[in-house]
Each structure stands twice: as C-alpha cells, then as structure tokens.
Amino acid sequence: MTQTSQSLQCSSRSDVPFYMKTDSLQDKHDCIGDVRGIGLFIGVDLVTDRTTKSEATALAIHVKDRMRDKRILLGTEGPKDNILKIRPPLTIQPDDVDMIISTLDHILNERF
Template identity: 45%
Template sequence: MELLRQQKAKHPIIGDIRGVGLFIGVDLIKDEATRTPATEEAAYLVSRLKDNYILLSTDGPGRNILKFKPPMCFSLDNAQQVVAKLDAILTDMEEKVRSCETLRPQP
C-alpha cells in the first residue's frame, strides 16, 4: 500500500487507496472536488495492465476502483513490478491528455 500511496502523490487521478493485507482498492477519480468516477480511465488502465500480464479488475458503482487481490505468494518484488508498470501507464495517459488540444481547458 505504501508503494501505491507514493503514486497517489504523483498522479492526481488516484483519489484513495484502501484495503487490508493483500486485498487493496485504488479509487480513480476525474477531479478532487467532485470525486467523479474515472470509469473509462480505469477500464483503459486495466486493459493496458492486462497487455503486460498483470490482471486486475474494476469494482464499485462507478467501475472506477482498481481491485488488487494477488496470490499469497506475491512478493515485494512483484509489488514493485506492478506499481512500476502502473506508474508508466498513468504517466503515458497523462501525457496523452496534455498533448490533446481538444482536452485542454479553453480560456
């Protein structure tokens, strides 16, 4: 969970991280004020992780919560690998949004 909390500080799409043991949920939001669920972004992220052989699912009423439930043999090295890939994909998503003129706020 600490590795994910470090990502929360880096990526504003991460709204909350909660869980017990290996069962962890990461809430993806569109903005901090309204806490609008980032449903499409969550689906995209799960798909990209699947392409990298990392299986997660979404949960919650907005289908915006990444659900981590790894096997008991999951190690710290495995956690670091998953979080590194998560960071890379989120960074890529953020760069694509920033580079898209249609998504930039108009003055």
C-alpha cells in the same frame, strides 16, 4: 511450519510495502482519489477530479486493459467501475510488488 502458514508469513512481510507503495502513487497522480485496503486486497479509486470525486470509469477500464497487456490482472469495482481492485497471490514477492507498482505508475503516466 506448514506451507499455508509459510504463505501467510510471506503475505505479512509483503502487504505493508505493497499498500504503502500503492498509496505513494496518489502523490504522483491526480487521478488517484483514494487508496484503501487491508492486507493484500487493495482498491485504487480513480477520479477525474479529486475535489468533486467524479468517477473516472473510462480511465479505470483503460488501466485495467493496459495492465492485462502487461500480463498483470486486476479488476474494477464500484457502482461506476472506477476502482481498481488489486488482489495479488499470497506468494507475491517484493520484486513482484515493485514490478506491479512500476507498471501501474507507467500506465497512469500515459496520455489517455
């Protein structure tokens, strides 16, 4: 098995829990309007109101900056930059997934 195919095999083991764990944050945080993605590429849509789907641009920038303070890099996307773009490396391990989810959960609980 080549190193590339080993990395892809690790990716396929990690992506389902990562998506499911990210999706589970939506139940805990009203500011998450939607979680979508494929494989390890995940988008978390931050909103000020789930009903109207008003974009939470300031919150997305705050979360991105706070995650960077914790040495976790994510980006923002979308017309109003309110979608957190999570693209971990293919070599991500389950402990890394838990740490990212836990940190994101903690930051979303902070008063903004």
